[in-house]
Amino acid sequence: MSSVDMYLLSGVAVFAVCAYALVVHAHLIRKVIAINMMGSGVFVLLTAIARRGDETDPVPHAMVLTGIVVAVSATAFALAVVRKLHEATGHAYLPEEGEDAPPDGGGG
Amino acid sequence: MSFAGLVLDGLLALSLPVLAWRALSARDLYRAVILFITFGVILALAWARLGAPDIALAEAAIGAGITGALLLNTVGGLSRKNDKDDERPDEPTDRVGRPWRTRLAVTVPVTILAGGLAWAVLSFPAPVVDMPSLVGEAVAEGEVSHPVTAVLLDYRSYDTFLEIGVLLLAALCVWSLGLSAVRSTAPEAVSGSPVLAGFVRLLAPAMVVSGVYLLWAGTSQPGGAFQAGAVLGALGVVMVLTGLLVPSLGRGGVVRAGLALGFAVFLLVGVVSMLATGGFLAYPEGFEYGLILAIEFFLTFSIALTLTALFTTVPPREKGGGA
Structure with a gap:
């Protein structure tokens, strides 16, 4: 197995682990971390794909660079929404099925 | 060199999903964020190994650095509010547990997804268009050399x-x-x-x-x-x-x-x-x-x-x- 293959599989594994955690964990900060890391898994995949040929392909690199900046923007906004929700309801997670809904969940 | 390089690549590739798992299942949210930052640093190393120094720099500074600071700030904000609130003494840990049935119901599709993706990425067809040389030609025409x-x-x-x-x-x-x-x-x-x-x-x-x-x-x-x-x-x-x-x-x-x-x-x-x-x-x-x-x-x-x-x-x- 070449090192590019290892990184391809690593990207897939990161994506899968984070997809599992995204569904299973209730705390919203964990969900935000999971989404951010899922993105990183995709970036690893893209960079490894760029490395397959004899030469490195700069187009996926530019896409990943753009992706990292978009990811930090989205993460910052998501965290601000989590803080707003926490201010409004006192919880950092969304109401579960069968659980009493917080008094006013409409923050953010 | 090549064998040592392969071992290093293997270690980096293996530690990424392990760190992601540890970060997301850590009991304490501060620990989760620290592991997230570690993940970012290892990721930067992996990208340096993959011949992508631009992304490695961006990941170290933005992915690990700025995002880590944002997360620490948010976790700090949430836990401090809870300190005033005596009813919830020590959240940042989450407390909504899932029954094993739910976990299993999530594990099965995720495993299938991972298996399918792994098969797909390992059986990629060879690229039809030689992008690097096309980009190389276009770059040679322009005035910016990187x-x-x-x-x-x-x-x-x-x-x-x-x-x-x-x-x-x-x-x-x-x-x-x-x-x-x-x-x-x-x-x-x-x-x-x-x-x-x-x-x-x-x-x-x-x-x-x-x-x-x-x-x-x-x-x-x-x-x-x-x-x-x-x-x-x-x-x-x-x-x-x-x-x-x-x-x-x-x-x-x-x-x-x-x-x-x-x-x-x-x-x-x-x-x-x-x-x-x-x-x-x-x-x-x-x-x-x-x-x-x-x-x-x-x-x-x-x-x-x-x-x-x-x-x-x-x-x-x-x-x-x-x-």
């Missing part, structure tokens, strides 16, 4: 233009939530500490120099506006944390103008080049290098300011400013 910068700012500059738009939009959305600044736990003891102030005084010039170097190097070597902006943004975060900068960053009008500057200059160059050559962001002959450098200069400034604003989350005041 391929990644050429892709970002020369012949895919529209993407980069929209990207700075996303950053600006994120800052506006965060401001519109009207959050208050997260207070430092020990403002007097930490912010007033002469060691910290002295350290920042030593650090700041080095960070400014590395930021400007990254910006300048970007046209011919790894580096560029985003890496430079991230380093300067990190400096902004450090300055806010030590109290050298107020969380609202200054007078409202000035901060807003600063945030919009990169986007505005990019748009202006796009429109002017459209009038001159007929294509949006199709730089006229001979002006390419200068225009790209000018765009990158203003982008760096706006990116640094936006990242700092995303960290503080405090909208600037309309009148008088926070100074």
Whole structure:
């Protein structure tokens, strides 16, 4: 197995682990971390794909660079929404099925 | 070398999913964030190994650095509010447990997904178009010699233009939530500490120099506006944390103008080049290098300011400013 293959599989594994955690964990900060890391898994995949040929392909690199900046923007906004929700309801997670809904969940 | 390299690649590739797993299943949220930052640093190493120094720099500065600081800030904000609240003493740990049936019901599709993806990525067909040499030819025609910068700012500059738009939009959305600044736990003891102030005084010039170097190097070597902006943004975060900068960053009008500057200059160059050559962001002959450098200069400034604003989350005041 070449090192590019290892990184391809690593990207897939990161994506899968984070997809599992995204569904299973209730705390919203964990969900935000999971989404951010899922993105990183995709970036690893893209960079490894760029490395397959004899030469490195700069187009996926530019896409990943753009992706990292978009990811930090989205993460910052998501965290601000989590803080707003926490201010409004006192919880950092969304109401579960069968659980009493917080008094006013409409923050953010 | 090749065997040692293969072992190193194997270790890095293996540690990424393990770290992701450890970060997401850590009991304490602070620990989760620290593991997230570790993940980012290992990821940067993996990218350096994959021959992508530009991404490695961006990941180390933005992915691990700025995102880690954002997460720590949020976790700190949530747990501190809980300290006042006696009913919930020690959240940041989450407490919604899942029964094993739910976990199993999630594990099965995720395993199938992972298996399918692994099969797909290992059986990729060989590329039909030889992209690297096509890009190489296009870069050779242009005036910027570093391929990644050429892709970002020369012949895919529209993407980069929209990207700075996303950053600006994120800052506006965060401001519109009207959050208050997260207070430092020990403002007097930490912010007033002469060691910290002295350290920042030593650090700041080095960070400014590395930021400007990254910006300048970007046209011919790894580096560029985003890496430079991230380093300067990190400096902004450090300055806010030590109290050298107020969380609202200054007078409202000035901060807003600063945030919009990169986007505005990019748009202006796009429109002017459209009038001159007929294509949006199709730089006229001979002006390419200068225009790209000018765009990158203003982008760096706006990116640094936006990242700092995303960290503080405090909208600037309309009148008088926070100074």
